[in-house]
Amino acid sequence: MATLETSTKVVLGGARGGPDAPTLRTDRWWIQPVATVSILTAFVIYSTWAAFQNKNYYVGANVHRDLISPFYSPCLTDHCVPGSSAGFILHGWPLSPALLILIFPLGFRLSCYYYRRSYYRAFWWSPPSCAVADAHPTYSGETRFPLIMQNVHRWFFYFGVLFNIMLTYDAVRAFQQPGLGWGVTVGTVVLVVNATLLWMYSLTCHACRHLFGGGSRRLSAHKLRARFWQFVSPLNAKHMNFAWASLIFVALTDVYVRLVASGVLTDYKLF
Amino acid sequence: MAEVTMRVWRGDASGGDFETYTLPKNEGEVVLDVVHRIQATEAPDLACRWNCKAGKCGSCSAEINGKPSLMCMTRVDELPEGPITVTPMKTFPIIRDLVTDVSFNFAMAEKIPALLPPPMPAEGYRMFQEDVQRGQEFRKCIECFLCQDVCHVIRDHEDNKEHYAGPRFLMRIAELEMHPLDTNDRREYAREEMGLGFCNITKCCTEVCPEGIHITDNALIALKERVVDAHYDPVAWLGRKILRRTKRTAAEAAVQPAP
Structure with missing residues (x-):
């Protein structure tokens, strides 16, 4: 039997008390995993469908608008819809341009500490909920491949910031109405809200909080980092809210642009 | 008079089972109060660890209706209707009843x-x-x-x-x-x-x-x-x-x- 060698030898193992049941919880602990599975599955199905559509992702000058779906921005291939290109062109990519870029936001969310908590519980049942038995006989957590790769979250954070800059640029461009001048439409508001939520999601991220102050042992020696850390820490507590809000809204933004681009909706001018 | 029913796991390393106790319900009681009343009335040999009754000593940890909680900080009237289940902490070896070896x-x-x-x-x-x-x-x-x-x-x-x-x-x-x-x-x-x-x-x-x-x-x-x-x-x-x-x-x- 295994032991822990300290000043007193502790023998591990031994009979445990209580009944041999997966859980004794009587509340509806399963609601949260069910909700997580439902929302994330719906998002994955929709985003996969949208990524393979390769059309209706841009509303251009022909209707005096400049709106691009966040799933397709930046549009990098040589067969992007005219006006939607980011400038840099990747020649010879035969598939949807969305497939080139979605890996980065997907990786950022997949390795996000909040989402990890959610899908480990909801999809992997490790554990399904607190004080509910793990569904697996053995467990090595994030100590081995592939889950040790979760540590690349910070790499995706760096890429995520680049995408946020790009989507902010798109939101600013949405104020421009080719042939009409500057103005605000429903589409402009949608893109601005989308970019704002994505910034909030990134800035409240644990990796960001660490990089801008949390990693310091002596915050008193870094006043600027200390102020940022103090600013972002209360917001970090709302990271879950921003994670869900930005996830749902990015899909809604794609829906809106898609409906306008396909002629189902008109992008009304507000002022 | 309202009653409170508590199912307490009784046993040791050789095994155990739930025992059910029904007592009059007192206003404002916490789970530890009821456990103490069980000790005082029906089961003086019921083992439980406790000290401050104020959520500061960390002694009375147990699982109440399957949730790890302090017995002294869990009010009976905030639990759902029906029997209250009290078991020892599951992660640690049992010593007796609600007491584990930490x-x-x-x-x-x-x-x-x-x-x-x-x-x-x-x-x-x-x-x-x-x-x-x-x-x-x-x-x-x-x-x-x-x-x-x-x-x-x-x-x-x-x-x-x-x-x-x-x-x-x-x-x-x-x-x-x-x-x-x-x-x-x-x-x-x-x-x-x-x-x-x-x-x-x-x-x-x-x-x-x-x-x-x-x-x-x-x-x-x-x-x-x-x-x-x-x-x-x-x-x-x-x-x-x-x-x-x-x-x-x-x-x-x-x-x-x-x-």
């Missing part, structure tokens, strides 16, 4: 190298509030070990106890790692010796903490991020190369032996 925790505590400050300067040590305030949150811990109990890494996988310190002691390492006067580099130690990688941040430790410490967000993830600094961040790696800084190994990091 020696594992003391052994883990002992393994953590103590604070290693630099030599005392002539003017004495000086620290600033912003440097110590993060650690102050962790000092609220009352060592009830509910976080250790709920952590599925050891709750459902006994074999991990050899390699994994549990949230309470990873939080202790985080506290020391953030301490402005500690000169130990505990990142390797947390990763290699105390099993930080086993934590999959399901936040159950935070959910059950009676002191409301944000164990996962403020300690465990912060510690994981520091390990990322040392191992997985390409920008930090480049910075170390340029500034010619080196990482310490686990052996070098734990320079101060445990007492």
Whole structure:
């Protein structure tokens, strides 16, 4: 039997008390995993469908608008819809341009500490909920491949910031109405809200909080980092809210642009 | 008169079962009050550990309706109608009834190298509030070990106890790692010796903490991020190369032996 060698030898193992049941919880602990599975599955199905559509992702000058779906921005291939290109062109990519870029936001969310908590519980049942038995006989957590790769979250954070800059640029461009001048439409508001939520999601991220102050042992020696850390820490507590809000809204933004681009909706001018 | 029915697990290492007790319900009682009334009336041999009855000593940890909780801080009238189930903490070996052997925790505590400050300067040590305030949150811990109990890494996988310190002691390492006067580099130690990688941040430790410490967000993830600094961040790696800084190994990091 295994032991822990300290000043007193502790023998591990031994009979445990209580009944041999997966859980004794009587509340509806399963609601949260069910909700997580439902929302994330719906998002994955929709985003996969949208990524393979390769059309209706841009509303251009022909209707005096400049709106691009966040799933397709930046549009990098040589067969992007005219006006939607980011400038840099990747020649010879035969598939949807969305497939080139979605890996980065997907990786950022997949390795996000909040989402990890959610899908480990909801999809992997490790554990399904607190004080509910793990569904697996053995467990090595994030100590081995592939889950040790979760540590690349910070790499995706760096890429995520680049995408946020790009989507902010798109939101600013949405104020421009080719042939009409500057103005605000429903589409402009949608893109601005989308970019704002994505910034909030990134800035409240644990990796960001660490990089801008949390990693310091002596915050008193870094006043600027200390102020940022103090600013972002209360917001970090709302990271879950921003994670869900930005996830749902990015899909809604794609829906809106898609409906306008396909002629189902008109992008009304507000002022 | 209203009644309260309580199913208490009675037994020891050789086995046990639930026994049901029904008593008159008193206004404002907590679960520990009812357990004490059971002891006073029907089962004087019922074993339970308790001390302060104020949520500060961390002695009366148990599982109430399957949730790890302090018996002295769980009001009976806030629980759903029906029998209340009280069982011992599941993660630790049973001694008797509601009392478990929590020696594992003391052994883990002992393994953590103590604070290693630099030599005392002539003017004495000086620290600033912003440097110590993060650690102050962790000092609220009352060592009830509910976080250790709920952590599925050891709750459902006994074999991990050899390699994994549990949230309470990873939080202790985080506290020391953030301490402005500690000169130990505990990142390797947390990763290699105390099993930080086993934590999959399901936040159950935070959910059950009676002191409301944000164990996962403020300690465990912060510690994981520091390990990322040392191992997985390409920008930090480049910075170390340029500034010619080196990482310490686990052996070098734990320079101060445990007492």
